[in-house]
Amino acid sequence: MHAYRDRNARLSRQRSGWGGLACWLVALLFAQISPVHAGKLDQDARPEAPATERAGTGGEKTKVKAGDSSRQKNRAKGDGATSGVAEGRANTKSGASAQKGGEGKTSDAGGAASAVAEKPPQEATTTQKGSDKATEKAGQAEPTRGGQGGPEGGVAADKEKSNKGGIEPGVTGKAGDAPGAAVAGTTAEASDQFPEIGRIARRGRLVVGMVAQDQPPFFMKSQGGELIGFDVSLAQGIARQLKVGVTFNREATTFNGVVDLVASGKVDIGISKLSRTLDRARRVLFSRPYAVLRQGMLLNRLKLTRSAQGRHTAEVLGDFSGEIGVVRGSSYEGFAREKFPHATVIPFPDWEAIIAAVLRGDILAAYRDEVEIKKIIRGMPEASLHLQTVVFKDAVDPIVVALPQTSTGFREWINIYFDAIKLNATAETILDKYSEIFSVENESKE
Secondary structure, three states: OHHHHHHHHHHHHHHHHHHHHHHHHHHHHHHHHHHHHHHHHHHHOOOOOOHHHHOOHHHHHHHHHHHHHHHHHHHHHHHHOOOOHHHHHHHHHHHHHHHHHHHHHHHHHHHHHHHHHHHHHHHHHHHHHHHHHHHHHHHHHHHHHHOOOOOOOOHHHHHHHHOOOOOOOOOEEOOOOOOOOOOOOOOOOOOOOOHHHHHHHHHOEEEEEOOOOOEOOOEEEOOOOOEEOHHHHHHHHHHHHHOOEEEEEOOOOOHHHHHHHHHHOOOOEEEEEEEOOHHHHOOOEEOOOOEEEEEEEEEEHHHHHHHHOOOOHHHHHHOOOOEEEEEOOOOHHHHHHHHOOOOEEEEEOOHHHHHHHHHHOOOOEEEEEHHHHHHHHHHOHHHHHOEEEEEEEEEEEEEEEEEOOOOHHHHHHHHHHHHHOOOOEOHHHHHHHOOHHHHHHHHHHO
């Protein structure tokens, strides 16, 4: 009986010991597992990632699930470890190591997710840049296809036109061509030049206004029909420097008509023995003078003697009240009225008509620049018997190039060109250079 009682008591104590050990193990396992569940709860409770980061969350979730699976296995091992305290502690350490490994993987996955989240905007930026470049190229190509892209209809279009034949640099083209016509044949680049020079370069030629009637030695036709002369050579030199051809528009019948062509934009420049005047300066720009001439006069000797009444010629000219012939539409209409306010100024259609009127005694004087005065004496030696020449030292006639009001850059370029070739002509240098014209004139008269 006592033995039975002792056995039951011993069994009861053993059950109590094993039960206490089991409770202690269960408590220990819950203590280890609770932080993992708490971390999982914290992770599940995090707010949703921004849209830019969600692109990479798939990989992160996969990694986290792998870590959770590892921890679940460790927890299962912990639940099944009922063989002893040492085994439970070993399983507990294994579960902690697995947890750390899972957290490390989760951190790495988070870094990878951040890298992935940053990458799509860069790719989008690259794509946008590529799209912008494609759009830009399309925008650049479109004007070329359509012939647009600028006031001249596009450089490419003009170059295409310029390849269809044109005037070679320095060659005289036909008269009457307008600056806007698309005739070219030049490789001059116009993109980085003054607008007015750029237009000439794209067109491939310089259009020069020149009066219709020849004015030797400035411009005249040779025996072979070629246009030659001081002004012609000057225009050709400018065209050569611009690497374009040259065309002369000679539709103007007066010098003022040439100014009209320049002011209206029908020509690029006017090179036509043009005098610089205040009236013309209201409408066009002028280059610096490339020649400075003095004003002169031819007087009928017989008529001068009658009107002088014993006075010296200088006194007669100081208070001149006779008839003065001038070329209609020239600067000398204004010069004569300004210098001789008491004189009767009579316009004539050309210089030859004026000379004939002076020789006949119809008018007392012919008024023009010293080149024309000296031409008469050189070309008509016998005329000195009937005509007296006078050159006014205090009255000059600057000869200039006329340009449109908008051609300020081109004007400066021409001035620099004149300086570069040291161009400062006088009546004597011009007449000496073209002295052969006088022998030609005398032969034609004989």
